[in-house]
Amino acid sequence: MKYDCLVIDDELDIAKTTAEYFDMFGIKTAYATEYEEGMKVFNENEVSLLILDINLKEHSGFKFCKSIREESDIPILFISARDSEGDILTGFNIGGDDYIVKPFTLNILLAKARTMLKRYQTYIRKEEPVVSPVPGHITIDYNYRQVSVVGEIVKLKNQEFRLLAYLVENCNRVISKEELFEKVWEDAYVSDVTLNVHIRRIREKIEQDPKNPRYIKTIWGVGYVFEVKV
Structure with a gap:
């Protein structure tokens, strides 16, 4: 199946609410709450944007990001309550495209998701001088x-x-x-x-x-x- 977005967050309320909110605005979104579940959804479907929490119970969103980056250049947006400069820099250095600190409003997250999806679609379709x-x-x-x-x-x-x-x-x-x-x-x-x-x-x-x-x-x-x- 093809999804515009995959949300992976160990807090079920956040993951489910975000997916439902995005769906209302035409962004088809799947969600998962655990590392293995998220990897299974990603590998078995076509995903254009990944919204990823850092704390995934016994696993890390950083580890998930590094694994995805070995095979895909899709945009990755970190969402986390961890607001230290070290965590933010780690997110970028391992391949994240953006980082939002919790708490955030869903309309801001939606705006970022739309922008990143638009940019990614432009990236994979655009033809320019050689x-x-x-x-x-x-x-x-x-x-x-x-x-x-x-x-x-x-x-x-x-x-x-x-x-x-x-x-x-x-x-x-x-x-x-x-x-x-x-x-x-x-x-x-x-x-x-x-x-x-x-x-x-x-x-x-x-x-x-x-x-x-x-x-x-x-x-x-x-x-x-x-x-x-x-």
């Missing part, structure tokens, strides 16, 4: 969603690719955080932490010295610029 060389040592292939650094392909997640592509397309122009939230995430509720983690991960993959970047420069208090020297 290759865009960046002066220096970076090449972007839009059809295959690949980035090469000195001829070697580096693996970027969906949102990392979108962010890098937008920065490159607007090279030598300072882009505010608000513009990146609007144009790349299409979501007004993205946090600075989310953006900063994605920038850091991109730098680690394309820069020779991520701590002293040649391309992606931080403009403190404003945003970022992809700098290409003419």
